[in-house]
Amino acid sequence: MSLISLAKLDDRSGKDNFDIDIAIVGAGVHSLTLTMHLLQKRQDLREKILIFDPSGDWLTQWRQQFAAQEIPHLRSPAVHHPDPDPFALRRFAENRHDDLFPPYDLPSTQLFSDFCQQAIASQQLDERLIAAKVIDLEPIMSPxxxxxxxxxxxxxxxxxxxxxxxxxxxxQIPDWVERIPSNYPAHRLVHSIGLNLTQEHLAGETVLIVGGGLTSGHLALGAIARGAKVLLLSRRQFKEKLFDADAGWVGPKYLKGFHAEANWHRRRDIVLSARDGGSMTPSVMTQLRSASHRGTLEFHPECEVDQAVWHDQNWQIICADGMELSCDRIWLATGTRFDVKAELLLTHVMQQYPNPLVNGFPILDEHLRWSGCELFMMGGLAALRVGPTARNISGARMASDRIVPALTKSTIRSFAN
Ligand SMILES: Cc1cc2nc3c(=O)[nH]c(=O)nc-3n(C[C@H](O)[C@H](O)[C@H](O)COP(=O)(O)OP(=O)(O)OC[C@H]3O[C@@H](n4cnc5c(N)ncnc54)[C@H](O)[C@@H]3O)c2cc1C
Ligand SMILES: NC(=O)c1ccc[n+]([C@@H]2O[C@H](COP(=O)([O-])OP(=O)(O)OC[C@H]3O[C@@H](n4cnc5c(N)ncnc54)[C@H](OP(=O)(O)O)[C@@H]3O)[C@@H](O)[C@H]2O)c1
Structure with missing residues (x-):
């Protein structure tokens, strides 16, 4: 892979005296989607864009999380991918029918990866990638x-x-975790983000998994496949849903009403209720049910841990309803939440350009631009504009549709809101 050397960027001859025109921080699915959409509109921008990621490669985080949870296929259908042409992935899969899973042609992990790799190669995007983490974003005010x-x-x-x-x-770390004395080995209680199934040896152990989202389902199946017994705890009933949010949220069916909502607090509520917490796909639930019939998994719906104590090399758990459990490991599949506080790169931007927030979400303009400056946001933090699927691949396309007209300064499309 040929990575650009920063030393080559000492030609600051542009009329604005900036090293580059557009800096994209992160080389994940969202960044790739935006880059592909930008270049489709303005190929000449290629030399004016740089993308930054500490891994020095595209989609590293994405690939790692799919490998760590041994996820065989995506949750989203084949129309959701980084290429501007919605049918491009389906065409790419023409002779790979085994790589499309029912019910809506869900791409296999390998197919999606190969497709993205081809997109990256088609634009030689490795050449636009800088292997570095951005540790601060300092606003420049003049000239x-x-x-x-x-x-x-x-x-x-x-x-x-x-x-x-x-x-x-x-x-998201449950309160009871904060109350546990720190006398336990660190690897006996981990959040899913720090877990890699392929490195776990679990034969004969009992693993208690907290959470009712798809991560908990995949981790449970992975633990069972390694000879463990799983106790699966969800604070609500386990929910079966094909997608995180109803498919109507990627089109006008629901988004029209969402964009017409002028109250930002109400929009925030709509985003939360459309996702409605964690859910598992019917296919994963079917596999979990059969594990339950075999006796390798216990479902504990509407169950919350009250207290966990590390004692005699295992966990003693007391639940809020008084039930007592014991296990060797606790895995928190409790997900993450979006909040500008998590984005350290915004510290100086927020001081220089104060921007209204609603429960940690910024109110961006219709092009997902931070108030008063040429900084654009993609992903979960753009949810008040993009809607409940902002963090998903479909959200990356919708965000690109908003950001590209502002970055290309072509006819600015008008968005209702
Ligand atoms: C296990 C899992 C499976 C998922 N499956 C699906 C699915 O099937 N369909 C779907 O629509 N959605 C899915 N999602 C949701 C979402 O699409 C993914 O989380 C996706 O990875 C989000 O893309 P992203 O580009 O925003 O973030 P990431 O893929 O996480 O990429 C962000 C990149 O930014 C880099 N970065 C972070 N900080 C800095 C910095 N300061 N400087 C430089 N680089 C930085 C990181 O290194 C990373 O490479 C899934 C999520 C998870 C966790
Ligand atoms: N492609 C795939 O196959 C795949 C695989 C894994 C994940 N994903 C995607 O990745 C994203 C994240 O999934 P996820 O499962 O990690 O997270 P998630 O969907 O946000 O689910 C988190 C779960 O943890 C529970 N939880 C949160 N805080 C808790 C607390 N304090 N105490 C007890 N329970 C708590 C939530 O309960 P409530 O429901 O009550 O809020 C929810 O059930 C989703 O978009 C998902 O679709 C996709």
């Missing part, structure tokens, strides 16, 4: 407004416009 991106290699680079596609979020 022209822009940003200085400070990198973890001690260097910095200036950009006229910036896009945050970092997927920064806060782990």
């Amino acid at each position: 022209r407004r822009g940003f200085r991106l400070w990198l973890n290699n001690g260097k910095s680079i200036t950009a006229k416009r910036a896009v945050l596609a970092t997927n920064s979020s806060i782990k």
Whole structure:
């Protein structure tokens, strides 16, 4: 892979005197989607964009999370992917029918990865990637407004416009975890983000998994496959849903009403209620039910842990309803939440350009631009504009549809809201 060297960027001859025009922070699915959409509109921008990711590669985080949970296929259908042409993935899969899973042609993990790799190669996007973490985003106020991106290699680079596609979020840790004395081995209680099934040896152990989302389902199946017994606890009834939010949320069916809602607090409530917490796909639930029939899994719906004590090399658990359980490991599949507080790169931007927030979500303009400057946000933090699927692949397309007209300065499409 040929990565651009920052040393080559000392030609600051542009009329604005910035090193580059557009800096995109993060090289995940959202960043790739935006880059592909931008280049479809303005191929000449290719030389004016740089993407930053500490891994030095595209989709590293995505690939790692799918491998760590041994996820065989995506939850979203084949029309959701980074290419601007919705049918591009289906065409790519023409001779790979085994890589499309029912009910709505869900791409296999490998197919999606191969497709993205081809998209990256088609635009030689490896050449636009800088292997560095952005550790600070400093607003530049004169002679022209822009940003200085400070990198973890001690260097910095200036950009006229910036896009945050970092997927920064806060782990949701239940209160009872905070009350546990720290006398337990760290690997005996972990959040799913820190777990990698392929490195776990669990034969004969009991694993208590907290959460009713798809992560808990995949981790449960992975633990059972490794010879463990699983206790699956959800604070509500286990919910079966094909997608995180109804398919009507990726089109006008529900988004029309959402965009017509002028009250931002109400929009926040709509986002939460459309996702309605965690849910599992029917296919994963079917596998869990058969594990339950075999005796390798116990469902504990409407069950909350009250207290956990590490004693004699295992966990003693007391639930809120008085039930007592014991296990060898606790895995928290309790998800993450989006809040600007999680995005450290916004610290100086928020001081220079105060922006209204609603429960940690910024109110962005219709192009997902931070108030008063040329900084754009993608992912979960853009939910008040994009809607309940902002963090998903479909959200990346919707965000790109809003950001691209502002970055290309072509005819600015008007969005209702
Ligand atoms: C297990 C799992 C499965 C999912 N499956 C689906 C699915 O099937 N369909 C769907 O629609 N959605 C799915 N999602 C939701 C969502 O699509 C993914 O979370 C997706 O990875 C989000 O893409 P992203 O680009 O926002 O974030 P990421 O893929 O996490 O990429 C963000 C990148 O930003 C980089 N970064 C962060 N901070 C900095 C910094 N300061 N400087 C430089 N780089 C930085 C990170 O290294 C990372 O590479 C899934 C989520 C999870 C957790
Ligand atoms: N492609 C795939 O196959 C795949 C695999 C895994 C994940 N994903 C996606 O990744 C995203 C994240 O999924 P996820 O399962 O990690 O998270 P999630 O969907 O947010 O689910 C988190 C679960 O943890 C529970 N929870 C949160 N805080 C809790 C607390 N304090 N005490 C007890 N329970 C608590 C939630 O309960 P409530 O429901 O009551 O809020 C919910 O059931 C989703 O978009 C999902 O679709 C996709």
